[in-house]
Amino acid sequence: MDSALAIHRFHFAFTVTFHYIFVQLTLGLGLLIFILKTLALRTGNEHYNDAARFWAKIFAINFALGVVTGIPMEFQFGTGWSRFSKAAGGVIGHTLGMEGLYSFFLESTFLGLLIYGEKLLGRVGHWFSALAVWIGSWMSAYLIVATNAWMQRPVGYTLGPNGEIQLSSWWSLIFNEWAFWQFWHTLMGGVITGSFVVAGVGAFYLLLKKSEEFGRTFLRLGVTAGLAASLLALFPTGDRQGALVAKHQPATLAAMEGHFETRSGAPVAILGQPDVEKRKLDNPFIVPGLLSFIVHNRWESEVRGLDAFPQDQWPDNIPLLYYSFHIMVGLGTIFIAVMALAGFLLWRGTLFTFKPLLWILMLMMPLPYVANTAGWMTSELGRQPWLIYGLMRTAAGSSNTVSSGNAMFTLLGFMGIYSLLLMLALFLVWREIDHGPGRAPAAH
């Protein structure tokens, strides 16, 4: 990694991956806190307000870190990717500008009220703040996903006389089919993270025999939402997202699946290591015909492999893309299995005393983070070698005035600051979990 291009790529990848650690939890928790506030308002039971207040504290820590690590993302389109910004800013500047105007103002206003204003606002006003913060964060997610979706599948543009990209239809940009499915798939990923964290903390309390009343509430909420989100992440959102990749990025699909050779009755590889040089999978463990069925709904149909595409259009890191995709799908399958079992036991009324599953739920808390990260890596590595699919190559988009030495300098700076932020986040969230929910006045 010594070229300026490689450092710019890693710079963006590192900062955005780190940013998303905090974002995915707030996307999920925003909804779950809103559900708790609604339960509190409808039942009049203060227990739900206490539960909401506990998660709002953890939400606030993550939200603050999401904001401070998010501001650099808005700048980095220009700092590291100036040629891309000059060419595409007239298009994606719309979605990014709308995010600032419609989401950030809403979120920043009502987060202040959610955290500082409970006594000031009364029950309904405070409930409304929770709603506004939740809506704001999901709207922000939509506009960012729409930006990414345009890079995955550019629509609503024309090319000017000198090949410059010009917006021709704002509606197409906003209602890109790719954005719709990617948004719901991404959101389900966020709800999975939020649900597993809520359920995991609940399981932790029951195992500790501490704050058990809250532990049971957290488990009920986390398992119900987690089961729904895990299923929706697979179908229809994941399925539709995959169909769009198959249709518009067939080379990406082949690379994700480790599918080197065009053939009929194409299999899906569950396991196996891609050998790009020899164009084969080592020790493959396959389900015959399944890829043909997924792509064309017929077990015998032909699916194009990587050999059907010129090598300069292959994604440039096929092994990492292949593993990212397989890790996401594998973990997603495990999430469905675990949440289905937990949901069944919850329905039978035995979940709260079944210790093995409580242990599993507690220990699984980090895995949705891995799955979400792997999902985004699949999306972004799969887009390569294009920065805007079919329109601009990644190598043509970076800032050519920023040298590798300057880029490395700021990359190391970000790594240093972000290491401290991560330690701080873990430390502060752990303190809140250790302190537990309840009526004792908060430390702040």
Added chain:
Amino acid sequence: MLPVIWFCIVAVMVAMYVVLDGFDLGAGILHLGVARTENERRAVLKSIGPVWDGNEVWLLAGGGALYFAFPALYASSFSGFYLPLMIVLWLLILRGTAVEFRSHIDNSVWKPFWDAVFCGASALLAIFLGAALGNVVRGVPLNANGEFFLPLWTNFQPGPEPGILDWYTILIGVFAFLTLTQHGALWVAYKTENGVQRRARKVASAVWYGVAALTAIATIVSFQVQPKLAQSFAEMPFGYIFPALALAGLAGIWFFHRQQKELQAFLSSAIYIIGMLTSVVFGVFPMVLPANSNPAFSLTIHNASAPPYGLEIGLYWFTPGILLAACYFTYLYRKFAGKVKLEEGHY
């Protein structure tokens, strides 16, 4: 016409950012000095706690408008000012972290540490924002493709091979530091009582003379460094309204501050800042980033703007969005109006 409208919109957004985030940056600069006890520090923090995040959004929203209306300017300036922008980002991260996390643990190591981070980051941000403005006025060595890259410093001269920091941009940085210190002091005086208020008022009184002196000096030097300024005012004399506004604001601060009319003094400071910024913007118009290499390479609102379709449709989503934002802000500031009360809430 559309590029002119968007130029005005972006200028207003940036001015709003400086006026709003300016007072919480200023409060940060004063934090260690005017607030001595824990209760006083909580009062200063509480005066900006619910609003600082929203204030900062004006920077992001302004940046977003800049991005789609003038993509060539965004691309050129963000890559050319790569180093100072990254430093600004680090300072914003540290400052936001300090404000949000200070209150989580109550002991005599944790809180003073974050107080110092908050104060230091606020001060450096004020200086860097001023230096950034200085860079735009002085101009940058753009090439024919509209690209440049500036190191942090070279020989500290605003000559043909300048750095981010030279004597002129440092002067503007110090000027911005004093202006925002005064702006923050007037805000803190307006929002607090007793000891903090007394000390904030003292700071505001003392800094006023520095701001007034630097207003004169910076104006004279800027006309030397950027000849286009004199030309603009000579060609379009109606532009004198902007510096007149600044002078009125400066006089207003002095007058209302003496009379202990805190809100009016703070608003005068806002008018002063808006007057100074609009004077600069008017002075370099229609340039948005002057080239100090070859004037023909300068980025203007015409060669840096997006095609008309995007600019027009942008107005349709921007107008309702900014009205909504104005409603949120009115609501938020009214909810937290008046002097800071320490017992309510849990900050």
